[in-house]
Amino acid sequence: MKINKTNAARLLDKAKIRYELIPYEVDEADLSAVHVATDxxxxxxxxxxxxxxxxxxxxxxxxxxxxxxxxxxKLAAKVSGNKSCDLIPMKELLPLTGYIRGACSPLGMKKHFPTYIHETCLLFPFIFVSAGQRGLQIKVAPEALIREIRGEVCCLFVD
Known part of the structure:
Protein backbone atom coordinates (compact mmCIF):
# COMPACT_ATOMS: atom_id res chain seq x y z
CA MET A 1 0.00 0.00 0.00
CA LYS A 2 1.40 3.38 -1.03
CA ILE A 3 1.33 6.00 1.71
CA ASN A 4 1.31 9.60 0.57
CA LYS A 5 3.76 11.79 2.45
CA THR A 6 2.32 14.55 4.58
CA ASN A 7 3.88 17.97 5.19
CA ALA A 8 5.01 16.68 8.60
CA ALA A 9 6.87 13.79 6.92
CA ARG A 10 8.44 16.13 4.35
CA LEU A 11 9.75 18.34 7.18
CA LEU A 12 11.40 15.31 8.77
CA ASP A 13 12.90 14.36 5.39
CA LYS A 14 14.29 17.87 4.97
CA ALA A 15 15.82 17.70 8.48
CA LYS A 16 17.27 14.24 7.65
CA ILE A 17 15.42 12.70 10.60
CA ARG A 18 14.64 8.97 10.45
CA TYR A 19 10.98 8.08 10.91
CA GLU A 20 8.30 5.68 9.76
CA LEU A 21 4.79 6.48 8.55
CA ILE A 22 2.41 4.02 10.19
CA PRO A 23 -1.20 3.76 8.92
CA TYR A 24 -4.09 2.81 11.19
CA GLU A 25 -7.83 2.34 10.86
CA VAL A 26 -9.77 5.58 11.51
CA ASP A 27 -12.89 5.43 13.65
CA GLU A 28 -14.80 8.71 13.18
CA ALA A 29 -16.68 7.99 16.43
CA ASP A 30 -13.42 7.58 18.38
CA LEU A 31 -10.54 9.83 17.35
CA SER A 32 -8.70 9.30 20.64
CA ALA A 33 -5.03 8.42 20.90
CA VAL A 34 -6.12 5.42 22.98
CA HIS A 35 -7.97 4.07 19.91
CA VAL A 36 -4.90 4.77 17.75
CA ALA A 37 -2.63 2.88 20.18
CA THR A 38 -5.03 -0.06 20.29
CA ASP A 39 -5.27 -0.19 16.50
CA LYS A 74 -2.17 24.61 35.85
CA LEU A 75 1.13 22.92 34.94
CA ALA A 76 0.70 23.89 31.26
CA ALA A 77 0.06 27.52 32.24
CA LYS A 78 3.10 27.56 34.53
CA VAL A 79 5.60 26.07 32.02
CA SER A 80 4.35 28.38 29.27
CA GLY A 81 4.59 31.57 31.36
CA ASN A 82 0.86 32.06 31.80
CA LYS A 83 -1.38 32.49 34.83
CA SER A 84 -4.13 30.50 33.12
CA CYS A 85 -4.73 28.69 29.85
CA ASP A 86 -7.33 26.60 28.09
CA LEU A 87 -7.67 24.39 25.05
CA ILE A 88 -8.65 26.38 21.99
CA PRO A 89 -12.20 25.92 20.65
CA MET A 90 -12.33 23.14 18.03
CA LYS A 91 -13.48 25.58 15.31
CA GLU A 92 -10.17 27.49 15.68
CA LEU A 93 -7.94 24.44 15.19
CA LEU A 94 -7.95 24.28 11.37
CA PRO A 95 -7.57 28.03 10.68
CA LEU A 96 -4.82 28.31 13.30
CA THR A 97 -2.78 25.17 12.62
CA GLY A 98 -3.87 23.84 9.24
CA TYR A 99 -4.90 20.58 10.93
CA ILE A 100 -8.23 19.02 11.90
CA ARG A 101 -9.18 17.23 15.12
CA GLY A 102 -7.69 13.75 15.21
CA ALA A 103 -4.90 14.77 12.83
CA CYS A 104 -3.07 17.61 14.56
CA SER A 105 0.66 17.07 14.16
CA PRO A 106 3.27 18.95 16.18
CA LEU A 107 5.18 19.24 12.87
CA GLY A 108 4.24 21.63 10.08
CA MET A 109 1.63 23.85 11.68
CA LYS A 110 0.92 27.08 9.80
CA LYS A 111 3.28 28.83 12.20
CA HIS A 112 5.58 27.73 14.97
CA PHE A 113 4.16 27.96 18.48
CA PRO A 114 6.05 27.39 21.73
CA THR A 115 5.84 23.63 22.22
CA TYR A 116 6.04 21.56 25.41
CA ILE A 117 6.30 17.77 25.50
CA HIS A 118 5.78 15.58 28.53
CA GLU A 119 8.99 14.20 30.01
CA THR A 120 7.97 10.53 29.71
CA CYS A 121 8.67 10.75 25.96
CA LEU A 122 12.36 10.29 26.82
CA LEU A 123 11.71 6.88 28.39
CA PHE A 124 11.16 5.33 24.96
CA PRO A 125 13.38 4.70 21.91
CA PHE A 126 10.51 5.98 19.75
CA ILE A 127 7.11 7.60 20.12
CA PHE A 128 4.16 8.13 17.79
CA VAL A 129 2.64 11.49 16.87
CA SER A 130 0.08 12.40 14.24
CA ALA A 131 1.43 12.68 10.71
CA GLY A 132 -1.10 15.43 9.99
CA GLN A 133 -3.92 13.34 8.60
CA ARG A 134 -6.35 10.93 10.17
CA GLY A 135 -5.21 7.33 9.74
CA LEU A 136 -1.48 8.07 9.75
CA GLN A 137 1.07 8.28 12.57
CA ILE A 138 4.76 9.13 12.58
CA LYS A 139 7.06 6.80 14.53
CA VAL A 140 10.12 8.84 15.52
CA ALA A 141 12.85 9.05 18.15
CA PRO A 142 11.70 11.56 20.79
CA GLU A 143 15.03 13.44 20.87
CA ALA A 144 14.88 14.01 17.09
CA LEU A 145 11.29 15.21 17.29
CA ILE A 146 12.09 17.56 20.18
CA ARG A 147 14.95 19.11 18.19
CA GLU A 148 12.80 19.57 15.08
CA ILE A 149 9.82 21.15 16.89
CA ARG A 150 12.12 23.14 19.21
CA GLY A 151 10.19 21.57 22.06
CA GLU A 152 10.74 21.92 25.77
CA VAL A 153 10.61 18.75 27.85
CA CYS A 154 8.65 19.24 31.07
CA CYS A 155 5.95 17.80 33.33
CA LEU A 156 2.44 18.39 31.95
CA PHE A 157 0.37 16.11 34.20
CA VAL A 158 0.60 14.41 37.55
CA ASP A 159 -0.35 10.74 37.86
Missing part, protein backbone atom coordinates in the same frame (compact mmCIF):
# COMPACT_ATOMS: atom_id res chain seq x y z
CA UNK A 40 -1.48 0.00 16.15
CA UNK A 41 -0.98 -2.61 18.88
CA UNK A 42 1.36 -0.17 20.65
CA UNK A 43 1.76 1.00 24.23
CA UNK A 44 -0.62 3.97 24.72
CA UNK A 45 2.11 5.72 26.74
CA UNK A 46 4.12 5.98 23.49
CA UNK A 47 1.27 7.37 21.38
CA UNK A 48 1.29 11.11 22.01
CA UNK A 49 -1.52 13.56 21.32
CA UNK A 50 -0.98 17.16 20.29
CA UNK A 51 -3.09 19.79 22.05
CA UNK A 52 -3.28 23.48 21.17
CA UNK A 53 -3.92 25.97 23.95
CA UNK A 54 -4.20 29.68 24.49
CA UNK A 55 -2.63 31.34 27.50
CA UNK A 56 -3.75 34.60 29.10
CA UNK A 57 -0.28 36.17 28.64
CA UNK A 58 1.67 34.42 25.87
CA UNK A 59 -1.08 33.49 23.42
CA UNK A 60 -1.08 30.16 21.61
CA UNK A 61 1.13 27.21 22.53
CA UNK A 62 1.24 23.45 22.04
CA UNK A 63 1.39 20.58 24.53
CA UNK A 64 2.21 17.00 23.57
CA UNK A 65 1.24 14.30 26.07
CA UNK A 66 0.73 10.52 26.16
CA UNK A 67 -2.62 9.55 24.66
CA UNK A 68 -4.19 8.18 27.83
CA UNK A 69 -3.35 11.19 30.02
CA UNK A 70 -5.19 14.40 30.84
CA UNK A 71 -3.29 17.66 30.51
CA UNK A 72 -2.96 19.53 33.80
CA UNK A 73 -3.89 23.11 32.79
Missing amino acids: LGENVEQVFKTLVLQGDKTGYFVCIIPGDKELNL
